[in-house]
Amino acid sequence: MAKRIDVSGLNAYYGNFRAVEDISMVVEPRSVTAFIGPSGCGKSTFLRTLNRMHEVIPGARVEGKVLLDDENLYGTNVDPVAVRRTVGMVFQRPNPFPTMSIKENVAAGLKLNGVRNKKLIDESVERSLRGANLWNEVKDRLDKPGAGLSGGQQQRLCIARAIAVEPQVLLMDEPCSALDPISTLAIEDLIGQLKEQYTIVIVTHNMQQAARVSDRTAFFNLSAVGQPGRLIEIDATEKIFSNPSVQATEDYISGRFG
């Protein structure tokens, strides 16, 4: 189910501004890869190029190659809608659909993609909610609005919604930055379970979180404001946090800058 991502020579632009410059890296399947780095260094932008969400923003475009196993996501005749079905995404702020109940939220991906079989949908809803560690908390109120849950529950609802369409890869853009430590712990536990089935990429500002949940860590930086962000290094998480090969990484991790 999980797939390997192989990025080479990727540049991302907003209009004429190059936000991310010449990134090449490999994301291993069935593992968690964390992106760390200062604000504005292009982590989120790069993450969004991995499921072609970057181009949703007017004027945004991408150059380079992103291979999912052997298929180039930016090849000719590739349908971005099909890419997004394969590479799911969880956002920084929980964003359940306000007009839908908990159950409808989880089933949204299936229903909107034309699945009509009620039994199939019900099974998928339960499986996804269990997978997101939310089933026991919401099983008695599946028909209540999703917006009525707490922030942490909403974020797990969004994760359930993302995994309900059974993607190969799950991208998470600072999924815990709006949550309290207990909800964060719940989501980190969940990431640990999910990596047995999915390839997970997570952007985080919390370095302890990167150290706790990830197998490999990539450090991004930018030389100055207005300059594009670059990948400084990517390596096993223990190596990055104990003995990074680049001085800038060590400075960032230990809290010294510049």
Add this chain to the structure above:
Amino acid sequence: MSSSLTHARNSLSSPLTERRLPKWMPAANAALALLLAVAIGAGFGLSSKLQWGLIAAILFVGIQYLASTAVEGRRHAKNTLATSLVWVAFLLALLPLVSVLWMTVSKGIGVINVNFLTHSMNAVGPNDKGGGLYHALVGTLEQVGLASLFAAPVGILTAVYLVEYGRNGKLSKAVSFFVDVMTGVPSIVAGLFVLSFWIIILNMPYTGFAGSIALAILMLPVVVRSTEEMLKLVPNELREASLALGVPKWLTILRVVLPTALGGITTGVMLAIARIIGETAPILMLVFGADAINMDPFNNPQSSLPLYVWTEYSRGTDQSQARAWGGALVLIVVVMVLNLVARGIARWKAPKSATR
């Protein structure tokens, strides 16, 4: 500043509590102001009750301010002054609304009965009692219905284009500009346009449908503008969440964006209907008016409620003027019912919040 603080400190032992006016004070002051105004008005022989009311309003604001200054200090007095002014402004704003409603209801309720609502003016003379507005009610509902059937989908789809697809391109800017121009088109001009194009050039007959074309032209920009604002309010995160699930853009708009904005869109369409339902000029030119019931908006002239009010009022007899007020009352009730229905739909379909 310092004076009010020392005032509070001196008057009471604790520095955190202070003297406040009792809760019933504004009501008592209002009663006092009203009493004084009646006394002044009667004493000086002012004939207009409006003058009495204005004196009462000014007295109320003054008394409130003085009482608050005396007891609570200057900071509270300023707050009391602003609150009193807001109350007075609120009542002044209500005045025309209430008086129009009162006038219409009191003059119109007399003629309202089953006969009035179910019969036409066919063969009813200006001096005859009886007669009704069934033909006009049918005409209004059909013409406005046809206009909405055209303007609501086109308007909503235009707004969807402007917000979701236009991306500030040349076409969307042009569309936006012409929608603004259309907003300013007077109803008589829309009527003249349809008259010259549809009836004179294309040689079509005077029908309810011709009127509904003009009404649709008037309704369209209102629907576009209000829907556009509502779609802009839908958070981008919802669109991204849907797109990230592999849902195509058109389906995202149809199943996520539009339902989220549905309450506001419905309200906007209803406001647009309320705007056109009282239009008389284009109806006068294009629908021609009729005294008999004509259920078919595509053939032969019809009537409509505003036109009915106008023709009955201009006949000038007591009987027909009473019918005109009855027509006005029915028109208000129709708009109110439509608004209530719209609010019901909006509440039913609104995004569910945490509290419900």
